[in-house]
Amino acid sequence: MWLSSSTSSALRRQHFLIRSLCASSTPQTSHNQMERVHCASISIPEADAEGVIRKITPLLDRTRHKGQAGRIAVIGGCREYTGAPYFTAISALKIGADLSHVFCTKDAATVIKSYSPELIVHPILEESYSVREDERETVSSYILAEIRKWLERFDCIVVGPGLGRDPFLLNCVSDIMRHARQLTIPIVIDADGLYLVTNNIELVRGNSLAILTPNVMEYKRLLEKVLNCDVSNDNQSEQLRILSQKIGGVTILRKGKEDLISDAKTVTKVSTFGSPRRCGGQGDILSGSVAVFTSWARHYVMSGIPSSEMSLNPLILGCVAGSVLLRKAALGAFLSKKRATLTTDIIEFLGQSLEEICPAE
Numbered sequence: 001m002w003l004s005s006s007t008s009s010a011l012r013r014q015h016f017l018i019r020s021l022c023a024s025s026t027p028q029t030s031h032n033q034m035e036r037v038h039c040a041s042i043s044i045p046e047a048d049a050e051g052v053i054r055k056i057t058p059l060l061d062r063t064r065h066k067g068q069a070g071r072i073a074v075i076g077g078c079r080e081y082t083g084a085p086y087f088t089a090i091s092a093l094k095i096g097a098d099l100s101h102v103f104c105t106k107d108a109a110t111v112i113k114s115y116s117p118e119l120i121v122h123p124i125l126e127e128s129y130s131v132r133e134d135e136r137e138t139v140s141s142y143i144l145a146e147i148r149k150w151l152e153r154f155d156c157i158v159v160g161p162g163l164g165r166d167p168f169l170l171n172c173v174s175d176i177m178r179h180a181r182q183l184t185i186p187i188v189i190d191a192d193g194l195y196l197v198t199n200n201i202e203l204v205r206g207n208s209l210a211i212l213t214p215n216v217m218e219y220k221r222l223l224e225k226v227l228n229c230d231v232s233n234d235n236q237s238e239q240l241r242i243l244s245q246k247i248g249g250v251t252i253l254r255k256g257k258e259d260l261i262s263d264a265k266t267v268t269k270v271s272t273f274g275s276p277r278r279c280g281g282q283g284d285i286l287s288g289s290v291a292v293f294t295s296w297a298r299h300y301v302m303s304g305i306p307s308s309e310m311s312l313n314p315l316i317l318g319c320v321a322g323s324v325l326l327r328k329a330a331l332g333a334f335l336s337k338k339r340a341t342l343t344t345d346i347i348e349f350l351g352q353s354l355e356e357i358c359p360a361e
């Protein structure tokens with residue numbers, strides 16, 4: 001299931017071709033450089049991502065009740081950003097989660113509610129400007145207590161889309177993350193959540209249920225902070241694996257032309273062609289998608305159905321599935337809308353893309 005046989009034979013063919021090319025060309029140093037660069041770019045195995053989706057997506061069984069297909073929460077949304085948490089939360093629903101909550105600031109809540117009646121929106125976060133210095137401790141205890149009432153119901157939480165970078169708010173979110181960890185809830189960390197984590201790695205170190213989803217800049221900052229080095233184009237795979245290892249084996253999905261995924265043990269990639277449009281918000285869809293698939297993958301792995309695949313990390317399965325679905329939906333939207341493609345168009349293609357991989361009936 002994990003690697004398609006056509007992929008591995010294609011890889012063998014490519015290795016053979018490169019070895020042949022290196023053997024027949026001229027100066028020794030350039031052979032070595034060429035081999036290193038080419039081998040680095042082809043040695044990451046492609047995941048059989050659609051196969052993963054077919055395995056982990058639950059049947060639409062008539063006996064199931066509301067909530068069984070997933071309850072997702074997004075912690076994000078502030079004065080500046082209301083689109084990002086909406087994209088994440090609505091994507092989770094469109095893919096098949098039963099319930100999608102958003103915990104955001106008061107200013108953002110009414111706006112997010114007005115985008116969709118499907119979302120359950122909690123206006124409980126506060127930014128520094130709305131809380132007096134002497135009230136901060138009380139307010140942060142209140143926020144944590146409110147969120148604690150809900151937290152254990154969720155199958156996965158996403159921290160960061162549109163969260164902003166207000167220090168008081170990020171302090172409260174750190175407490176929420178610590179509590180989620182105690183409750184062993186999987187957590188996808190994106191956008192401003194990554195800003196928070198990059199400045200306090202201990203929040204995620206060793207958390208085997210954490211997924212970081214950095215974009216190009218977020219990855220660069222994470223590398224600088226943790227490995228004190230710049231991005232290597234020569235050996236991206238090993239660098240990613242070492243980064244994950246240094247943070248205690250957290251799963252990292254490095255977004256880019258190819259999405260690279262590692263949990264310190266394995267590195268895999270999804271490179272299905274998506275869309276050439278790079279409109280903002282696609283990473284937000286991805287975080288919602290990864291959250292749903294990760295909760296499905298955990299159920300799948302825990303159900304004991306897979307025998308040889310039991311050792312697979314459900315977080316990796318969730319990342320692989322989320323990545324390919326977003327890319328397929330982005331392609332569908334682009335073919336229809338071309339240059340006018342927006343994130344909302346891609347969201348509209350999530351259902352059809354999933355249907356093509358894994359029909360509902």
Ligand SMILES: NC(=O)C1=CN([C@@H]2O[C@H](COP(=O)(O)OP(=O)(O)OC[C@H]3O[C@@H](n4cnc5c(N)ncnc54)[C@H](O)[C@@H]3O)[C@@H](O)[C@H]2O)[C@@H](O)CC1
Pocket residue numbers: 080081082083084085160161162163164191192215216217218280281283284
């Ligand atoms: N509609 C919305 O409300 C949206 C809000 N967003 C939110 O905006 C906030 C800031 O997120 P940002 O992603 O802008 O983070 P940053 O503020 O860290 O900015 C990232 C920077 O990297 C640049 N960049 C991205 N990809 C690059 C590449 N391949 N090569 C070189 N530079 C590249 C971007 O242009 C941007 O300037 C977050 O809270 C995020 O969730 C975004 O998710 C986009 C949509």
Ligand SMILES: Nc1ncnc2c1ncn2[C@@H]1O[C@H](COP(=O)(O)OP(=O)(O)OP(=O)(O)O)[C@@H](O)[C@H]1O
Pocket residue numbers: 191214215216255256257258259274275278279280281282283284285286323326327
């Ligand atoms: N150059 C690229 N070519 C093809 N696909 C890409 C490219 N860059 C990113 N993607 C795809 O778009 C998705 C979102 O990645 P991106 O880097 O845009 O995230 P982001 O910056 O966090 O987005 P957002 O605007 O939501 O914050 C990734 O999963 C990846 O599959």
Ligand SMILES: [Mg+2]
Pocket residue numbers: 190191215283284
């Ligand atoms: Mg982002």
